[in-house]
Amino acid sequence: MSISIQKVSRRFDAFQALDDVTLEVPSGSLTALLGPSGSGKTTLLRIVAGLESADTGSVLFQDEDVTETSARDRGVGFVFQHYALFRHMTVFENVAFGLRVRKVSNEEVRHSVNDLLKMVRLDGLGNRFPTELSGGQRQRVALARALAVRPKMLLLDEPFGALDAKVRQELRTWLRKLHEEMHVTTVFVTHDQEEAFEMADQVVVMNHGKIEQIGTPQAVFDKPATSFVMDFLGNVNVFHGRVQSGRVTLGPFNLQYDDYQHDEPREATAYVRPHELDIDRSPSHSSLPGRIKQINPAGSVLKIRVAVEEFGIELNIEVSHYRAKSLDLKLDDAVYVHPGSVRVFMPEADYVI
């Protein structure tokens, strides 16, 4: 079932949590609402679930306007950030809750709940209380509870926020697989870009109650629409400079820039991702001399910090282990850095070279 959010605004006293947000979530998709805290992503999710009301605007499920429908009748499965399991009920009764309040027969409840517990790999733990479970297990109980009532859609608020890294990784993969099997429209909120990119079909980047960009993970990562998106999606090197007559001057770099041919100089900010900076032993066109300050292994890459004394800046660079080995990089080595690609953002319009 598709979700259509139209011109939704919400204000809490002086704080504008959502500002005229319009968003389409296609049926059967897995969508991530990505943004820093206070960006309005959780508020938006709660408005879709009916747990919060919008000041203006409307929410449609398929073609049906549900803006005035109560949370009880929306048929939405909601997983809370801290799970909100009923602490006085066993795991079994937690999952059974939605069926019990619908007066489903005991026989049927037992059948469905056992199936669900098996699906979330908690069979045999039905008699435990939530306090007796680990974080990851609680998360799966919350998910089973939300799925028990066969919801039209599944909404998850920071689903893995409170879990440690390993469990988080496992659950991500598992949830993605579950989504592929069930094809229920799913929206989840996260502040972790890695999580959003890994799981979602569609990423919605939010900031200050507004949507900055909507797109596939690839599109958002490769073509950030705004400087905020660029900045938020990880560690970037920021250069402040100006554009003039087809050239851009960014501190150390002076590069060709065809999109701005006027003689009048303008302020511009450029962002370069760490993996887009290349390191070499010898100087090349528009490269900068620097000195290696730090080398840290980070998974499949090496993170290298290079100090450029001439301009008093430090650059974060990511290179492959292979590249580092072939250059034989060591601390305090003199190297040359040059950018592979630079994204220039000017106050009104955004350009990419």
Place this chain on the structure above:
Amino acid sequence: MHLSSRQTKRAGRMVANEPLWLRMILISLACLTATVLIIVPLVYVFVQAFADGPSAWWSQLFDDPDTRHAVFLTLTIAPLTVVLNTVFGLAAAWTITKFRFPGRTLLMTLLDMPFAVSPVVAGLMFVLLFGMQGYFGPALREWNIRIIFAWPGLVLATTFVTLPFVARELIPLMQALGSDEELAAISLGASPWQMFWRVTLPNIKWGLLFGIIQCHARAIGEFGAVKVVSGGISGETDTMPLRVEKLFQEYNNPGSFAVASVLTLIALATLGARILLERWAEYQIQSMTSEQETKP
């Protein structure tokens, strides 16, 4: 409850560092005060009540129709008051913890009013409002409803005095619990009524019971407010505490002490129930906080 026991433990460690003489002085001072102010009077009530043996005690209580009626009246008014205050306390705690509205802080302050106002003043307020010469007096007379110098007045005055107990117990508890579980219940399709019985009430039951016990104990012992609105009609509007005073004024010491001993027994039972409940509640809260602690 849990917090206070933790604080006592910490305090215990702190005092252990004080010099011995200071500890001895403080401990004996506390013991002396407890003995003089609590234990001696308590024992004396029972000594006096049973001075002529258990059968005399029994006949003092149940052979006098006025005393019998006082016991009956108190045991009727107290539960009525508890029911009223449970409903009110739940409603007030719900309103204050679940909604944000102008005047919310004022409402919370007003809840404490009955603790601040002297019970006699409270009684007087009701006489001035509902008495024959009072503001609603003529209307009530027309409808032939008696509030002052009758049992409804006693219930009203007692309810006022014990108003804060349940609400004050529930507000911090419900604030700590938050409303996520209730929202989860609603989004799973529960009606508000199902949500209350299946989620809210089980979560607050220990706090609620604790508030009810305190409210009940205070309702049984209330004297000042009740004294003003009762009019002291023997066999009609005398509650147990009023009966104690009246018998004492009539130089009927055995009768007076017999009723007093029953009041004391109820107080001791309340204390016992409280201790049991505190242990239970502590266990419950511990399991709740341990859940929160494992959440990183």
